[in-house]
Structure formats: structure tokens, C-alpha cells
Amino acid sequence: MSSEKSLAVVLRIVDFSESSYVVTLFTEDFGKITALAKGAKRPKGPFESALDLLAVCRIVFLHKSSDALDLLTEAKLERRFRGATRNLARLYAGYYVAELLTELTDEGDPHAELFRAACDSLAALEGEEQLDMVIVRYELTALRLLGHLPRFGECVRCSDAVRGEGRIAFGQLAGGVLCQRCRVGQRQVVSVTADTIRILKQISDPQLPKSHKIEVKRTLRGELRGLLNQYVSNLLGHRPKMHKYLELIAE
Ligand SMILES: [Zn+2]
Structure with a gap:
């Protein structure tokens, strides 16, 4: 069991006991973790009310190697979501x-x-x-x-460039735009304006x-x-x- 540090954003807070929460955090260095925050409900507990939904905290936790929950030992507030x-x-x-x-x-x-x-x-x-x-x-x-x-510039099936000024076929299941030839027989195809596809590509x-x-x-x-x-x-x-x-x- 090793002690780890990371920045983390608070995704979920669930009651665990009279004084503790189970928190889901997305950490910068370890991805998503679920950890027990013992004593988190006490006003002067170890987390100084840093455990707020969507807050960014600097945390220290004990990483359990088995299926057990990680144990949060410290959380200092970096930025609260306002x-x-x-x-x-x-x-x-x-x-x-x-x-x-x-x-x-x-x-x-x-x-x-x-x-x-x-x-x-x-x-x-x-x-x-x-x-x-x-x-x-x-x-x-x-x-x-x-x-x-999704692919917005080339047909997701044949990779031909898909351009145009009118409407463009977007295959929801295929995962991108479809040329005239490839759209035939595809399921869940929606027709959207070329402007929308252009904006999606840009963003x-x-x-x-x-x-x-x-x-x-x-x-x-x-x-x-x-x-x-x-x-x-x-x-x-x-x-x-x-x-x-x-x-x-x-x-
Ligand atoms: Zn095609």
C-alpha cells in the first residue's frame, strides 16, 4: 500500500457512515479513483470542507492494491466551482x-x-x-x-473527402460523415448542415x-x-x- 499525491476533481460524494463519505475523484496522475474519506463530515475533519462537488483539490491517498477502496488521507482545496x-x-x-x-x-x-x-x-x-x-x-x-x-472531414467508410454546401450525411453508428456512395444501407444516418460539420471539425x-x-x-x-x-x-x-x-x- 503506497501513499500517492495528485490533483483531483471531485465527481461524486456518497454517504458511507455517520462521519464518512465515499468519494469518486478524477485525478491528474491516476485517473478515476474511489476512496473512503474517514471523518469527512466532521466540521474540523482532515479535509477542511475541500470535498465539494466539482472542486479541484490537492489530495493524498493510500492506494490499495486489491479491490478495496482507496483511503483518502488529505484533501486541500485548490479551486471551488462557483x-x-x-x-x-x-x-x-x-x-x-x-x-x-x-x-x-x-x-x-x-x-x-x-x-x-x-x-x-x-x-x-x-x-x-x-x-x-x-x-x-x-x-x-x-x-x-x-x-x-467521429470523423468530420473524410468519409468514415472509404476516407474520401466529404465536402459540400448543402447537407451532409452523418452516420451515428458508423462514427462520422458518409459520402453519397457509402451512406446507402447505413443505419442511424442523420442529415446535417455542412456548417454544423464544419464547426465540429474546427472545435x-x-x-x-x-x-x-x-x-x-x-x-x-x-x-x-x-x-x-x-x-x-x-x-x-x-x-x-x-x-x-x-x-x-x-x-
Ligand atoms: Zn465513402
């Missing part, structure tokens, strides 16, 4: 960031870049960017880093600077959200809980 003080939509968006981390990653599978993308997104949710675009950028980054990014480009503010016309934002809702639901095998609240996010 989006909720602005409005509910920001809180829901934050919950969705956490839900995707929980659902898309396995315990003990480190993804430092994804950790940083999640922290950046939580910080951006407190800023002035279009909320739904913060979420779209985070989703596409998570999909890319985890190897699930999913890892070279896009963090500081680049993405502004998307209202008419396209609904289509974008619909396409990603379906894609993420297919990937997870169920609809994420927070999807129904994402409508509130389109301000």
Missing part, C-alpha cells in the same frame, strides 16, 4: 462535465490531458463564453483523447487555441447539440442523465 452562484444552467453544465468523466473512463486509467481539459472547462463555465460551446468543446476534446472522436482540432472564443449562430446550435446528444448516448449505451438539462444551457 458556476452555481451564477445560475442553474452553469451548475448543470458542470455536472455534465463530471458525468462524462465518470462514464467514459475506467478506474485507474490516467488521462492527464483530459483532467486538464475538465478543469479548463469548469473554469470556463464561470466565464463569459457561450455555455453550450464550452460543453461542445469539452465533449469533443474528451472524445478525441479517449479515441472516440475538435487540437490546434485550436484555448483562448479562441467559439461563437455559433443560434440556428446551428440546436443541430449541433442534437447530433452530439445522440452520438454520446450511442457511445455510452444510454442517455446521460444531464442531457435533458443541456437544453437549459443554450442561452
Whole structure:
């Protein structure tokens, strides 16, 4: 049993006993972990109220080698999520960031870049960017880093360039755009505007600077959200809980 340190974002807090919680954390160095936080409910406990949903903490924990829960021994608050003080939509968006981390990653599978993308997104949710675009950028980054990014430039079947000004076929199950030839016989194909595909391609480009503010016309934002809702639901095998609240996010 070794003592480990990492930065971590708090994804879930569940009652365990009168004085303790079981917390799910996404750590920068060890990926997702589930740990027992003994005495966390005591006002002057060892965690100084750092264990707050979506907060970023510096933690120390004992890594159990068996199936047993890890043991959290220290948590110091680095940054509390303050989006909720602005409005509910920001809180829901934050919950969705956490839900995707929980659902898309396995315990003990480190993804430092994804950790940083999640922290950046939580910080951006407190800023002035279009909320739904913060979420779209985070989703596409998570999909890319985890190897699930759909193809937006070339046909997912034959790799021919797919361009056009009208509408483009997107295969939800195929995992990307389809050329005229390959769309035949595919299941779950939706037809979306070329503009929407172009925006998705732009946002999913890892070279896009963090500081680049993405502004998307209202008419396209609904289509974008619909396409990603379906894609993420297919990937997870169920609809994420927070999807129904994402409508509130389109301000
Ligand atoms: Zn094709």
C-alpha cells in the first residue's frame, strides 16, 4: 500500500457512515479513483470542507492494491466551482462535465490531458463564453483523447473527402460523415448542415487555441447539440442523465 499525491476533481460524494463519505475523484496522475474519506463530515475533519462537488483539490491517498477502496488521507482545496452562484444552467453544465468523466473512463486509467481539459472547462463555465460551446468543446476534446472522436472531414467508410454546401450525411453508428456512395444501407444516418460539420471539425482540432472564443449562430446550435446528444448516448449505451438539462444551457 503506497501513499500517492495528485490533483483531483471531485465527481461524486456518497454517504458511507455517520462521519464518512465515499468519494469518486478524477485525478491528474491516476485517473478515476474511489476512496473512503474517514471523518469527512466532521466540521474540523482532515479535509477542511475541500470535498465539494466539482472542486479541484490537492489530495493524498493510500492506494490499495486489491479491490478495496482507496483511503483518502488529505484533501486541500485548490479551486471551488462557483458556476452555481451564477445560475442553474452553469451548475448543470458542470455536472455534465463530471458525468462524462465518470462514464467514459475506467478506474485507474490516467488521462492527464483530459483532467486538464475538465478543469479548463469548469473554469470556463464561470466565464463569459457561450455555455453550450464550452460543453461542445469539452465533449469533443474528451472524445478525441479517449479515441472516440467521429470523423468530420473524410468519409468514415472509404476516407474520401466529404465536402459540400448543402447537407451532409452523418452516420451515428458508423462514427462520422458518409459520402453519397457509402451512406446507402447505413443505419442511424442523420442529415446535417455542412456548417454544423464544419464547426465540429474546427472545435475538435487540437490546434485550436484555448483562448479562441467559439461563437455559433443560434440556428446551428440546436443541430449541433442534437447530433452530439445522440452520438454520446450511442457511445455510452444510454442517455446521460444531464442531457435533458443541456437544453437549459443554450442561452
Ligand atoms: Zn465513402
